[in-house]
Amino acid sequence: MASIPRSNTPALVQLLQWVFNPLGYMRTNFQRFGDCFQAEISPVNPEPLILLNHPEAIQYVLTHDSTKEITSPGDVNILAKPIFGENSLILLNGKQHRRRRQLIMPPFHGERMKAYGDSIYTIAREVMATWEIGKPFYVRDAMQQITMRVILQVVFGLHEGERYRRLERLLAERLNLITTPVTSILVFFPQLMLDLGSWSLAGKVRRLIQETDDLLYAEIRERRAEPNPERKDVLSLLLSARDEEGQGLTDAQLHDELITLLVAGHETTATALAWAFYWVHRLPEVRHKLMAELAAYRDTPDLMALARLPYLTAVCNETLRIHPVALVTLPRRVEKSMQIQGYDLQPGMLLMGCIYLVHHREDLYPDSHNFRPERFIERNYSPYEFLPFGGGVRRCIGAALAMYEMTLVLSTILNECELELLETQEVKPVRRGGTLAPSGGIRMCKVGESPHQVSARTVAPTAV
Numbered sequence: 001m002a003s004i005p006r007s008n009t010p011a012l013v014q015l016l017q018w019v020f021n022p023l024g025y026m027r028t029n030f031q032r033f034g035d036c037f038q039a040e041i042s043p044v045n046p047e048p049l050i051l052l053n054h055p056e057a058i059q060y061v062l063t064h065d066s067t068k069e070i071t072s073p074g075d076v077n078i079l080a081k082p083i084f085g086e087n088s089l090i091l092l093n094g095k096q097h098r099r100r101r102q103l104i105m106p107p108f109h110g111e112r113m114k115a116y117g118d119s120i121y122t123i124a125r126e127v128m129a130t131w132e133i134g135k136p137f138y139v140r141d142a143m144q145q146i147t148m149r150v151i152l153q154v155v156f157g158l159h160e161g162e163r164y165r166r167l168e169r170l171l172a173e174r175l176n177l178i179t180t181p182v183t184s185i186l187v188f189f190p191q192l193m194l195d196l197g198s199w200s201l202a203g204k205v206r207r208l209i210q211e212t213d214d215l216l217y218a219e220i221r222e223r224r225a226e227p228n229p230e231r232k233d234v235l236s237l238l239l240s241a242r243d244e245e246g247q248g249l250t251d252a253q254l255h256d257e258l259i260t261l262l263v264a265g266h267e268t269t270a271t272a273l274a275w276a277f278y279w280v281h282r283l284p285e286v287r288h289k290l291m292a293e294l295a296a297y298r299d300t301p302d303l304m305a306l307a308r309l310p311y312l313t314a315v316c317n318e319t320l321r322i323h324p325v326a327l328v329t330l331p332r333r334v335e336k337s338m339q340i341q342g343y344d345l346q347p348g349m350l351l352m353g354c355i356y357l358v359h360h361r362e363d364l365y366p367d368s369h370n371f372r373p374e375r376f377i378e379r380n381y382s383p384y385e386f387l388p389f390g391g392g393v394r395r396c397i398g399a400a401l402a403m404y405e406m407t408l409v410l411s412t413i414l415n416e417c418e419l420e421l422l423e424t425q426e427v428k429p430v431r432r433g434g435t436l437a438p439s440g441g442i443r444m445c446k447v448g449e450s451p452h453q454v455s456a457r458t459v460a461p462t463a464v
């Protein structure tokens with residue numbers, strides 16, 4: 001049996017490459033070592049970290065990640081603690097993690113999506129209404145406005161009032177501060193986050209955390225005091241949820257889960273949507289095909305049917321394939337000596353599925369750097385060949401919501417307004433916190449109403 005290949009580049013250099021040029025780091029090591037290699041990229045975990053990029057190896061790990069062989073520990077995600085809070089699902093281990101997921105999962109199941117469709121549709125139209133013809137805007141920021149409002153409504157149950165407006169503004173400020181390409185580096189070097197007073201980054205983050213926390217705790221206290229069984233948002237459901245021992249969540253646990261869902265849910269989906277707009281407007285043939293499909297469904301009141309359209313779904317899948325927002329899965333830990341694909345694995349090793357490298361395997365996705373949604377129509381990929389949301393016991397809780405949001409926002413906006421891409425050069429991905437986002441945010445501008453809107457208007461008078 002072979003031991004896992006490892007680079008002799010010093011650990012600090014590997015960490016810097018991973019932070020500043022993660023795609024280059026992964027590609028170089030893939031070319032040198034192939035399907036599996038040891039990466040020295042964790043500033044906090046001393047255990048060897050193995051990146052896997054063969055679907056069969058990933059399948060083995062993700063189908064055994066709560067067994068005596070492999071586990072899915074949360075305490076190794078220590079870098080996430082200052083962002084999500086110590087009670088976050090992401091930091092929980094074993095039984096505690098399983099119980100918390102049981103509490104949180106129900107509102108995120110596919111069938112609940114129906115209830116969220118109208119909110120997503122309305123929010124997309126509200127944000128779109130602020131775009132003026134000929135005035136450039138950053139599509140990533142616009143998508144972040146949409147996904148933030150969706151989370152505030154769907155998860156927190158907030159849609160109006162002073163507290164909603166303040167939370168929207170303060171949360172966006174708080175998240176933006178820690179996710180610019182420069183400051184996101186501090187996620188990997190938390191010791192550099194020195195609090196040197198209210199003008200330092202750490203000082204500003206501390207102030208924003210205090211202000212948002214006061215608002216969130218006030219909301220939790222009020223909702224506990226006046227429970228309303230009619231409300232269907234995630235916070236209401238979590239307030240009344242009890243585990244098998246009859247225990248509910250404390251205020252601190254609720255707070256950390258809300259922040260987790262907000263951070264994990266809105267940044268990621270906004271970035272994915274921004275990339276989708278970029279590709280649809282960069283490639284005229286993709287846009288024409290998509291517009292033709294949408295034209296047939298323009299007036300359908302059934303948003304679930306719209307979200308299932310095959311080419312629209314393929315465009316969203318191809319977006320998540322070519323630019324998987326999360327590059328790797330969360331780590332799993334080897335508990336017993338074992339072999340995977342001829343490699344020896346020792347207890348204590350941490351394993352991560354390398355989503356980016358799998359999605360760019362030429363044996364699965366020929367010309368992997370070309371955006372071609374047809375791949376997803378011509379072939380069915382297994383959940384270990386296409387895994388933007390990971391898998392196993394830590395599979396993304398918000399996968400159904402994110403896909404629904406992507407398809408609905410994309411179709412609503414394309415159906416109603418005509419946009420132009422203002423970027424003439426290829427847009428490159430850059431690190432934004434733990435994710436990869438389009439560099440510069442992608443400038444676009446509204447040039448008119450969608451051809452669908454115009455033709456609907458011209459047809460309407462004759463119909464009447």
Ligand code: HEM
Pocket residue numbers: 089090091101260261262264265266268269272324325326328329330331388389390391392393394395396397398399401402
């Ligand atoms: C395009 C959007 C999104 C992408 C690409 C994405 C991707 C991922 C990935 C790769 C993981 C790790 C899975 C693993 O290790 O196997 C994950 C975990 C997670 N995601 Fe997402 N996500 C997205 C949207 C969302 C949304 C909308 C929410 C909630 C509102 C959410 C909440 C979470 C949570 C709570 C976890 C941790 C699960 C656990 O530890 O058990 N994500 N996501």
